[in-house]
Amino acid sequence: MNYNVNEKGYYGKFGGAYIPEMLYPNVEALRQNYLKIMAEPSFKEEFNQLLKDYVGRPSPLYFAKRLSEKYNTKIYLKREDLNHTGAHKINNTIGQILMAKRLGKTRIIAETGAGQHGVATATVCALMGLECIVYMGEIDIARQAPNVARMKMLGATVVPALSGSRTLKDATNEAIRDWINNPVDTHYIIGSAIGPHPYPDMVTRFQSVISEEIKWQLKAHEGRENPDYVVACIGGGSNAAGTYYHFLHDENVNIIAVEAAGLGIDSGESAATSVLGKEGIIHGCKTLLMQTKDGQITEPYSISAGLDYPGVGPMHAHLSKTGRAEFMSITDADAMKAGLELSKLEGIIPAIETAHALAIFEYKTFKTDDVVVVSLSGRGDKDLDTYVKYFKL
Amino acid sequence: MNRIQNKLKENKKILSIYFTAGYPSLNDTVSIIQNLETSDVDMIEIGLPFSDPLADGPTIQASSSKALKNGMTTEILFNQLKDIRKTVSIPLIIMGYFNPMLQYGVEAFCKKCQEIGIDGLIIPDLPVDVYSEDYKSTFEKYGLVNVFLITPQTSDERIRFIDSISNGFIYMVSSASVTGSQSGFGDDQKYYFERISNMDLKNPQIVGFGINNRDTFKQATQYAKGAIIGSAFIKFIAENTVENIKQFVQSIR
Ligand SMILES: Cc1ncc(COP(=O)(O)O)c(C=O)c1O
Numbered sequence: 001m002n003y004n005v006n007e008k009g010y011y012g013k014f015g016g017a018y019i020p021e022m023l024y025p026n027v028e029a030l031r032q033n034y035l036k037i038m039a040e041p042s043f044k045e046e047f048n049q050l051l052k053d054y055v056g057r058p059s060p061l062y063f064a065k066r067l068s069e070k071y072n073t074k075i076y077l078k079r080e081d082l083n084h085t086g087a088h089k090i091n092n093t094i095g096q097i098l099m100a101k102r103l104g105k106t107r108i109i110a111e112t113g114a115g116q117h118g119v120a121t122a123t124v125c126a127l128m129g130l131e132c133i134v135y136m137g138e139i140d141i142a143r144q145a146p147n148v149a150r151m152k153m154l155g156a157t158v159v160p161a162l163s164g165s166r167t168l169k170d171a172t173n174e175a176i177r178d179w180i181n182n183p184v185d186t187h188y189i190i191g192s193a194i195g196p197h198p199y200p201d202m203v204t205r206f207q208s209v210i211s212e213e214i215k216w217q218l219k220a221h222e223g224r225e226n227p228d229y230v231v232a233c234i235g236g237g238s239n240a241a242g243t244y245y246h247f248l249h250d251e252n253v254n255i256i257a258v259e260a261a262g263l264g265i266d267s268g269e270s271a272a273t274s275v276l277g278k279e280g281i282i283h284g285c286k287t288l289l290m291q292t293k294d295g296q297i298t299e300p301y302s303i304s305a306g307l308d309y310p311g312v313g314p315m316h317a318h319l320s321k322t323g324r325a326e327f328m329s330i331t332d333a334d335a336m337k338a339g340l341e342l343s344k345l346e347g348i349i350p351a352i353e354t355a356h357a358l359a360i361f362e363y364k365t366f367k368t369d370d371v372v373v374v375s376l377s378g379r380g381d382k383d384l385d386t387y388v389k390y391f392k393l
Numbered sequence: 394m395n396r397i398q399n400k401l402k403e404n405k406k407i408l409s410i411y412f413t414a415g416y417p418s419l420n421d422t423v424s425i426i427q428n429l430e431t432s433d434v435d436m437i438e439i440g441l442p443f444s445d446p447l448a449d450g451p452t453i454q455a456s457s458s459k460a461l462k463n464g465m466t467t468e469i470l471f472n473q474l475k476d477i478r479k480t481v482s483i484p485l486i487i488m489g490y491f492n493p494m495l496q497y498g499v500e501a502f503c504k505k506c507q508e509i510g511i512d513g514l515i516i517p518d519l520p521v522d523v524y525s526e527d528y529k530s531t532f533e534k535y536g537l538v539n540v541f542l543i544t545p546q547t548s549d550e551r552i553r554f555i556d557s558i559s560n561g562f563i564y565m566v567s568s569a570s571v572t573g574s575q576s577g578f579g580d581d582q583k584y585y586f587e588r589i590s591n592m593d594l595k596n597p598q599i600v601g602f603g604i605n606n607r608d609t610f611k612q613a614t615q616y617a618k619g620a621i622i623g624s625a626f627i628k629f630i631a632e633n634t635v636e637n638i639k640q641f642v643q644s645i646r
Contacts, residue, residue, distance in 0.1 A: 016523065018518045018519065018523070020448040021517070021521075021566070022448065022542070022544050022566060024520070024546075024551075163454060163458070164444070164458075173445055177448075177450070180447075180569065181570050183569045184569070278496075280495060280496060281490075281492045281495060281518065291492070291496070293496065294467055294468075294496060295492040295494070296443065296461060296493065297492070
């Protein structure tokens with residue numbers, strides 16, 4: 001079984017580029033050039049240099065001793081939270097800003113949910129001196145205020161998305177409309193492994209540095225490159241795609257994907273796409289998405305802005321349908337508890353997105369000598385207000 | 394021969410009107426169509442509302458969400474239209490996004506269109522290559538004209554390809570924008586209209602996006618076979634009754 005994208009842009013039956021003609025010239029130019037550009041020695045050099053000196057890579061692979069003791073297994077945390085700007089998102093924005101420059105683009109747009117991708121985009125735009133416009137749902141602007149302030153300080157314009165559920169889906173709609181209106185000078189930096197081909201593959205490749213590092217880091221810790229499990233939370237699926245990438249074709253490595261159940265799978269307030277979703281088209285790709293019988297996209301819900309999305313990237317839809325990955329869903333309440341637990345046991349305050357991945361240990365038992373690597377996709381600074389209110393701290 | 398193809402043979406400039414089905418009220422669909430026909434419009438695009446209309450500006454977005462709130466569904470639209478051919482003979486096109494059609498089943502959707510007497514489809518997010526590989530034969534089996542968009546950024550080579558697989562008209566998007574922009578037409582559009590007109594395509598072109606009054610209609614149809622009005626009509630119908638549609642049409646030509 002092949003879990004990578006094929007030449008036509010599909011993962012099994014998922015993927016493709018279902019875009020209006022207005023977007024075709026830009027998406028096609030990207031499709032024709034992205035692999036060529038990524039293979040250029042000067043691109044690789046600049047990308048790697050920035051990941052090292054600017055982002056602070058490699059990010060540590062940390063053996064979480066007290067957490068491991070509690071759950072009686074070996075838990076390693078891949079510390080993407082220690083990257084510059086506080087999440088994995090910057091790996092992708094560094095790659096895409098270099099791509100945009102080589103494509104001759106001068107204006108950058110992005111969507112953001114939690115604001116981590118917006119901050120990461122605003123950061124690389126400041127670094128390169130490019131104009132930056134970030135679309136963000138009105139609800140998310142309120143619940144992720146610190147990140148809105150950071151984007152503004154970095155010189156970006158934050159435009160509220162006022163339609164639909166006023167969250168990530170709607171911010172993505174607005175970004176796509178902006179690109180339709182500005183086809184010549186603008187590059188759209190999509191922040192997850194979603195969108196029309198080649199975006200899911202391009203974002204995955206930029207994020208694949210996560211699993212590339214896990215391999216040699218785990219070798220140093222455990223004398224072997226492959227863990228028994230890799231675990232990541234899934235919004236659109238970029239930290240997950242990067243965490244799985246180099247293990248996809250090694251069936252001895254079990255893959256666990258963690259979605260947001262919101263108030264519960266059957267509550268009507270959820271974002272657990274693999275359970276509630278059906279094959280369809282969202283934001284330019286064929287994938288699993290939450291929709292009515294009639295094909296209208298439904299409004300998702302999660303306490304975590306970054307997981308509050310009614311679809312998953314096409315690679316993950318394929319991993320789900322083929323059974324290669326085990327999908328679990330975690331409620332708001334369980335995620336919040338896991339976030340607090342990691343803070344108390346390891347002195348690490350995780351993003352609420354990430355906390356979903358950590359909550360699986362309450363539901364799944366691992367063997368004592370299993371090596372479980374969890375993607376610690378981001379830090380919780382942006383979520384302090386939510387944590388404080390939730391736990392009345 | 395299909396009603397669209399017949400209409401395009403007439404020696405006149407085509408005025409096509411887009412409206413969102415289920416807006417302003419759920420059951421306005423049939424009376425809007427009837428009044429458009431008696432107002433001497435040439436062709437009608439019935440918008441099947443979608444929750445996330447990526448290529449549309451605020452006016453059509455708002456009409457779509459209102460239509461969905463009113464309860465519009467694919468099934469209801471087909472039911473409203475089931476006897477439409479007893480009263481009107483104007484060419485009818487359904488314009489909608491691909492996901493609702495995919496969920497209905499593309500073949501079932503096309504079959505239903507043929508039963509009702511729909512003449513063509515415009516599906517902005519069904520790309521040309523997917524259509525030609527997977528769906529062209531289905532559309533043809535049910536006698537449906539499929540209409541593709543081109544924009545000022547579409548290359549000559551791609552326009553020729555689109556022309557080769559089209560069997561009605563080419564939808565010429567007037568400028569790089571979503572629907573409903575108000576900027577009017579300048580030198581860029583003129584150059585683009587001329588460029589396309591000089592390509593001598595086998596399919597006539599009809600201009601859409603940004604046509605909102607007599608001037609823009611006139612400018613567009615100077616080069617093209619016709620023009621499509623959407624957002625401006627939606628705004629009109631929000632503030633006027635269905636019986637006043639004639640006034641709107643008279644303000645255009
Ligand atoms: C810390 C963190 N983790 C995870 C996600 C979810 O995105 P993805 O599934 O693309 O990794 C986000 C998105 O904002 C995030 O900020």
